[in-house]
Amino acid sequence: MGGFDWGFTFVLVVNGVMVGLMYALIALGFVLICKATDVINFAQGEFVMFAAFIAAGVAGAGLNFWVAALVSIIGMVALGFGLERVVLRPLIGRGIIAVVMATIGLAAVLRGVAVLIFGPDTRAITMPVGDMPINLGIVSVPPAQLAGAVVSIIFLAVFSWFFLKSRVGVAMRAVADSQQVAMAMGINVRRYFALAWAMAGVVSAIGGVVWGAMLGVDNQIALVGLKVFPVVILGGLDSIVGAIVGGLIIGVVENLAAGYFDPVVGGGTKDFAPYLVMLIVLMIRPEGMFGRRRIERV
Amino acid sequence: MLALNNIEVVYDGVILVLRGVSLTAEEGRITTLLGANGAGKTTTLKAISGLLHAERGEVTKGSVELDGVRLDRLQPHEVVKRGIVQVFEGRRTFENLTVEENLVAGAHTRHDLGEIRAGIERTYATFPVLKERRQHIAGYLSGGEQQMLVIGRALMSNPKVILLDEPSLGLAPMIVEEIFGVVRRLKEEQKLTVLLVEQNAALALAIADHGYVMENGRIVLEGPAEALRQNSDIKEFYLGLNESGTRKSYRDTKHYRRRKRWLS
Numbered sequence: 001m002g003g004f005d006w007g008f009t010f011v012l013v014v015n016g017v018m019v020g021l022m023y024a025l026i027a028l029g030f031v032l033i034c035k036a037t038d039v040i041n042f043a044q045g046e047f048v049m050f051a052a053f054i055a056a057g058v059a060g061a062g063l064n065f066w067v068a069a070l071v072s073i074i075g076m077v078a079l080g081f082g083l084e085r086v087v088l089r090p091l092i093g094r095g096i097i098a099v100v101m102a103t104i105g106l107a108a109v110l111r112g113v114a115v116l117i118f119g120p121d122t123r124a125i126t127m128p129v130g131d132m133p134i135n136l137g138i139v140s141v142p143p144a145q146l147a148g149a150v151v152s153i154i155f156l157a158v159f160s161w162f163f164l165k166s167r168v169g170v171a172m173r174a175v176a177d178s179q180q181v182a183m184a185m186g187i188n189v190r191r192y193f194a195l196a197w198a199m200a201g202v203v204s205a206i207g208g209v210v211w212g213a214m215l216g217v218d219n220q221i222a223l224v225g226l227k228v229f230p231v232v233i234l235g236g237l238d239s240i241v242g243a244i245v246g247g248l249i250i251g252v253v254e255n256l257a258a259g260y261f262d263p264v265v266g267g268g269t270k271d272f273a274p275y276l277v278m279l280i281v282l283m284i285r286p287e288g289m290f291g292r293r294r295i296e297r298v
Numbered sequence: 299m300l301a302l303n304n305i306e307v308v309y310d311g312v313i314l315v316l317r318g319v320s321l322t323a324e325e326g327r328i329t330t331l332l333g334a335n336g337a338g339k340t341t342t343l344k345a346i347s348g349l350l351h352a353e354r355g356e357v358t359k360g361s362v363e364l365d366g367v368r369l370d371r372l373q374p375h376e377v378v379k380r381g382i383v384q385v386f387e388g389r390r391t392f393e394n395l396t397v398e399e400n401l402v403a404g405a406h407t408r409h410d411l412g413e414i415r416a417g418i419e420r421t422y423a424t425f426p427v428l429k430e431r432r433q434h435i436a437g438y439l440s441g442g443e444q445q446m447l448v449i450g451r452a453l454m455s456n457p458k459v460i461l462l463d464e465p466s467l468g469l470a471p472m473i474v475e476e477i478f479g480v481v482r483r484l485k486e487e488q489k490l491t492v493l494l495v496e497q498n499a500a501l502a503l504a505i506a507d508h509g510y511v512m513e514n515g516r517i518v519l520e521g522p523a524e525a526l527r528q529n530s531d532i533k534e535f536y537l538g539l540n541e542s543g544t545r546k547s548y549r550d551t552k553h554y555r556r557r558k559r560w561l562s
Contacts, residue, residue: 184383
């Protein structure tokens, strides 16, 4: 065998990590909701898309990037609260299928409404970071991507701290552990449900702005939601650490797959490689790497 | 004083579970509620703590009052704020959280961080074994430790009244003794009001001041614990003793007499 091209692999891995951090952030929104409220949110990708549309709309009206990002965050928090109240709360205790169908319906509605409001054209969000590629030794990366990675790291760190150390985070995990016992301890469970949706809104807004800045904003952005499932299945549906590690692994896997197999099979590997990982995980460890296993004492 | 005035509880709009239960738990005393499976003891506790709402149950008649303030329309978290906390049967810890996180979650209704810290230290002083286990995941503690944890967690809300549901269930006698000792101490030192639901009547009547016996959703007998201990029906059917007070074998009881029903 000839020399293995370490440089090429390194580039793929770095790109994978960058994308993986974004996946991690978006998966975090999914995990927050799943953990706190036991709802599988199939509309996570549409949340991200909607956030990107809001940001692009505001930026398109001539306001600066930071204002656009802020409006997007506020809008998504409001949307999260609103949806929890109007759509999800009446479904509490109705069985998993009803809730899953509701979120799938929600996804379709959001996709339609976004086009109705913002039109079908692809819009742009421009981050105030210029577009000269930044040289990181062997690889050089677009500044928008690097900024996205940095933002992701910051928010992942903040959310991890929040969950593991803050009192509100502990209460939220308590709700996830047992809603009934949490109620008996004086925790207002409904308020925490709403909080989980609002936080998912924040994460989606950040994801939407960064993702939109990299890819341009149209309803194709919602497809990132499809990447969320391999990530959370790999990491564990209710694990924050799992979302981060799973995001990174899926990002790297899809980039390596695209780099090495696309030339052989002619493309498309990026789209199914994550799902291949997901299937394997489901077969050998269905609860994921960090997912909650039922604790059974013998 | 916690008072239930003739309450009726209906589940799902049709199933009548409590048929007019009245009882009082005096301040700074231990009141016990005895009865067989399905008598309605746990439902009574949930009627007090407001947890019925989450199970499609409802107090349809009567009232629950703490020092004259009505509680039966309140959400569970509001009941906890007013000083009543329920400890479920079956040692329901937050099993994926550490011991200390369980305690922090128990203090959710309080806001002064210093007081919460002090509360945690007090709990560790009461149950030293929890201090050793503070960073352990609650789901992996032993049964006795879990029972101590859920009682300690409930105390973190600084309650006036604690509702204990079968704290002795499935625990070794020595552990039960330790836990009941703590309950008695809490009553004596902190003037805590305790409403204790038990199937183990001998144990409950030994530490209680007052007792009630429930059957089929009604109170069928009540009195000071001392009087209940002497009551011949209680002796026979709950304590397993015969008239002269000696232990008796269930083999000697005629089968049809084993269970007495006060109401048919």
